[in-house]
Amino acid sequence: MNRWIKFTIIHFIFAVFTTTLYADVGGTVFRDVPVNGTALNTYGVKQSNEPGVEGVTVTAYYNSTSSSTTTDVNGAWSIATSGDVRVEFSAWPIYLNESPDGGGNIAVQFVSDGDTGVDFALHEPSDYSNTAEPYYILGRQQTGTATNNSNPGVEAVHYADSNLSSDFCNEAGDQGIGPVPTVSAEVKDVGSSWGQAFQKDKQRLFLAAALRRHTGLTSVGAGRVSVLDYSAGVGSVTNSYIDLQDVTPANGGTDIDLGTVCRDTSCKDDAGNTGIAADYVLPDNVSDPSVDLDAYGKVGKMSFGDIDFDQTSNTLWLVNLYQKGIISVDASGDLSNLSTATKQYLIEDMTNAPSCTNGELRPWALTIHNARGYLGAVCDESEVADGVNDGNKTSSDSRALVLSFDLSDPTTGFTVELDIDLSYKNGDSESFYSWKTWSDDYNRVDTTHWFSEYNQAILGDIEFDENNVMYMAFINRYTMQASFQNYHPVSGNTDADENILSIADLLRACHESNSTYSLEGTGTCTDSNHDGYFLYDRGGDGTKDYSGGALALLKGSNQLLHLTTDPSRTGANTNDDGSKYLSTAGVNTLSTINGGVDNWYSIMYTNPQDGDDCDSGKSHSGYNAKGSSLGDIELITAPTPVEIGNRVWIDANNDGVQSPDESGISGVDIELYSADGATLIATVETDANGYYIFSNNPDGTDTTSAKYNLTSLQPNVAYIVKLPNADGASKQSE
Known part of the structure; x- marks a missing residue:
């Protein structure tokens, strides 16, 4: 040629x-x-x-x-x-x-x-995603030590699964008819956890430790991040971990510290502790109650909050609650050299970090969207004395904040995307729906109802859809400070009658033409289809504001997966008898078009009082009834x-x-x-x-x-x- x-x-x-x-x-x-x-x-x-x-x-x-x-x-x-x-x-x-x-x-x-x-x-x-119905992962929490607990700790659920898992019976004693989830790891493998992040190209899930009272961490402690390999499918998962405690960040600064909690006899005599072993030691048996005294005031203040993964840079991002830091880990390799792969950015040292009046900044939520990180935090108003506000309700000093930052250089600081006054619920006809100031004082807890309550806001999760609409799910801190049929956080207490209600909010914000966000009820974000809000967040018993604090969204699906108590379609698209679904935990699939319930799935029945022969020997003990029995939601999708x-x-x-x-x-x-x-x-x-x-x-x-x-x-x-x-x-x- x-x-x-x-x-x-x-x-x-x-x-x-x-x-x-x-x-x-x-x-x-x-x-x-x-x-x-x-x-x-x-x-x-x-x-x-x-x-x-x-x-x-x-x-x-x-x-x-x-x-x-x-x-x-x-x-x-x-x-x-x-x-x-x-x-x-x-x-x-x-x-x-x-x-x-x-x-x-x-x-x-x-x-x-x-x-x-x-x-x-x-x-x-x-x-x-190469499928419209991927699997999603849920972490299941159970009280007691994690040692030798072979019950499910991480499970895979198919996106379209519906109804109560047939492993359990409902409140009425009827056998569940829903598919049984696939077990990915046992409790002893992962311990108490919350944040999840999925690395698509290596098909591995990162699952971060989280402190809950009465619920044990693994022996690795507060710095453990479990690594679950899903490359062979959801039914054939291998489990390893990394430990970020005491890692020296590659960008300088003090070693990473996730905090500690006293849960054995070796620390009972430490300064400030009671000297009574039973106040601190967790039982191995999930049916046995505990005091877990040291954990009560440390919930939301140590170990990890939320985590997420940047697929573009192959970087894992985590929130350090103890040092109030944002951690990045280069996960492109085999994770064997954490000292060179890990960096930490202290939030309060970053440019434009918010200041809080009468309290501290408490971070938790973290998501990656359009090459920026989005951090969710609250100003906790914890320095306000008992009784100053009506029933310790929040004032305008309690705020929920969404802060964005540049993933390539977090030191350039924050942009405030949303600033929400948390006193918005103070006018509710039922006072127990209101947010309260953060407190480590059990004496503030209201025990006049059939349940005890002291609702403290944690901004738990943030998701965005393809039109840049933002969804925010809150955690009620008290649901992690107490657990069903456990002892009160009082030295020597033997009243195993803790009972809680997971009251927390699910909010929406719309992206405006000037690239700002308007909280629902303002700007162009005016739809209010359910109880004055866009998204339906009632449980099967009719109780409103039943957010578990976790979300997941498959772009284009017009749906939002929402962790909730008593999931069902009651009050939305069917006439189901919601009482059948009391004391269950799982996911409502909400429509992002009208806010209603498109689907629901309960992974388990959680009331240990109501064991039934039809449960085939499944133990209900150790689950937190209407509290925090599950963790974050994460989709498993192809690269x-x-x-x-x-x-x-x-x-x-x-x-x-x-x-x-x-x-x-x-x-x-x-x-x-x-x-x-x-x-x-x-x-x-x-x-x-x-x-x-x-x-x-x-x-x-x-x-x-x-x-x-x-x-x-x-x-x-x-x-x-x-x-x-x-x-x-x-x-x-x-």
């Missing part, structure tokens, strides 16, 4: 279409989401629920000149041109990548005359497919740039090798237009020019592409 054959290799295919153009061209740059309701979307093809991406640069090259524009708020663009046009997309947001689609979605396009459908798809790696491919074409003018009039070459053999060139992974042959692709997508269909399900093809790994049958200077030797 007397002409050069050229090719390029990129992560996603740049397909080329050649024709003549004599009119304006235009299209839409949009953000792919995995599903549209219950239907799986096709990546690279715009669906009705996929939002446009604003501010992307589009450049058209034609007749030896060029013109540029940027996409509008809806992702639309249009450029006046003439002749054949090369269109290039660039400068999209750093948190978005080109969407995989097997060949059609390309950042460089040659378009037809007057083509107004020149679209370009982007996606956020954490959004991707974005890796694609290697491009086009082989005749470079007629020998400039190395694909021009509209330069055609592709069919029938060219393309070989993919490992980085060392020693292992041939796959071979394809270019199609009629010169295109080829290699992919690890298990759902693709092989053709002569495309090979899928190449399991050895992994992200962030180098490979070699060879053209063994090319002639001339392009020929590559074997």
Whole structure:
């Protein structure tokens, strides 16, 4: 051949279409989401629920000149041109990548005359799912030490599962009819936990320790982060852990400290302690009550709060409650060298850290969204003396805050996204619904009802949907300070009659055109479908504000998974008798369209008083009835497919740039090798237009020019592409 054959290799295919153009061209740059309701979307093809991406640069090259524009708020663009046009997309947001689609979605396009459908798809790696019904993970908590407790500690639930697990009976004594969850780990493997984060490319779940009174940590202590490997599926999980206690951060500062709690005889005589072993020691038997005196005032103040994972940088992020720090761990490797992989940023040292009046800042929630971290915290108003406020209700000094920060450099400080006055509930006709100031004094607890209550706000979880609507779930701190049928936090107490009600809120905030957020009831966020709020958060017994403090959301599903007490559809879409679902714990699937209940699943019955023969010997003991029996919710989804491919074409003018009039070459053999060139992974042959692709997508269909399900093809790994049958200077030797 007397002409050069050229090719390029990129992560996603740049397909080329050649024709003549004599009119304006235009299209839409949009953000792919995995599903549209219950239907799986096709990546690279715009669906009705996929939002446009604003501010992307589009450049058209034609007749030896060029013109540029940027996409509008809806992702639309249009450029006046003439002749054949090369269109290039660039400068999209750093948190978005080109969407995989097997060949059609390309950042460089040659378009037809007057083509107004020149679209370009982007996606956020954490959004991707190859199913509309993934599994989600729940951590189950049980009182007593974690030692030798072989009951389920972590379980996988299928997204569509409904009703009460058939492992249990309901309040009326009827056998549950729901599927039984798959056990991923036992209590002894993980201990008391809360925050969960999933690393998609390695298919492993991080599960962080959390302090609950009466519920034991593992022997590793408050710094344990369990690592569960799901690469072989939810039914075949291996378990390991890392310990962040005493790790020296790579960015300097004091060693990481997650705090300690006295739970054995060795510390009973420490300064300030009573000297009575029974005040501190946890029993091995889950049916035996305990005092657990030291833990009462340390709940929400030590170990970890929430955690999340940044799929783009392969970084695990955690909230250190004891030092009030944000921890990052580079998880791209095997986690064997924590001293170089770990950094910590002390919240109160960061620029624009909020100050609190009459109290302290208490962080917990953490989520990653659009290349920023979002930290949820409250000003606890803990310095207000007993009785100063009406029934110790909060004043305007108690606030819930959502603070965002730059993941690439948290030292640049916080942006305050929301500042919520927590006294908003003080006018409720039932005083026990109101938030109270934080306190470690048990004497403030109201025991005049059938349950005891002292509701203290923890902002537990934050989620965003594809339209940047923010959802916030609160934890009631008292549900972690007390547990059903346990002793009071008083030295020597033997009254095993603790009983609690998990009163906490579920809120929504809308993203405004000026990039600020408006709390529901303000701005454009005015829908109030349920008890004055958008989202339904009543339990099966009719009690409102039943938030367990955890959320999960599959983008495009129009649904929000919400941890709750007594999940059921009562009062929403059916006439179910909600009393059958008293003292159960699980998830309500809420509609983000109307706030109602689309589905519900109870993972267990939690009342140890009401064991029934139909429970097949399942123990109810050690579960926290209407308190905190479960932890965070985390979806288990596949990583974005890796694609290697491009086009082989005749470079007629020998400039190395694909021009509209330069055609592709069919029938060219393309070989993919490992980085060392020693292992041939796959071979394809270019199609009629010169295109080829290699992919690890298990759902693709092989053709002569495309090979899928190449399991050895992994992200962030180098490979070699060879053209063994090319002639001339392009020929590559074997």
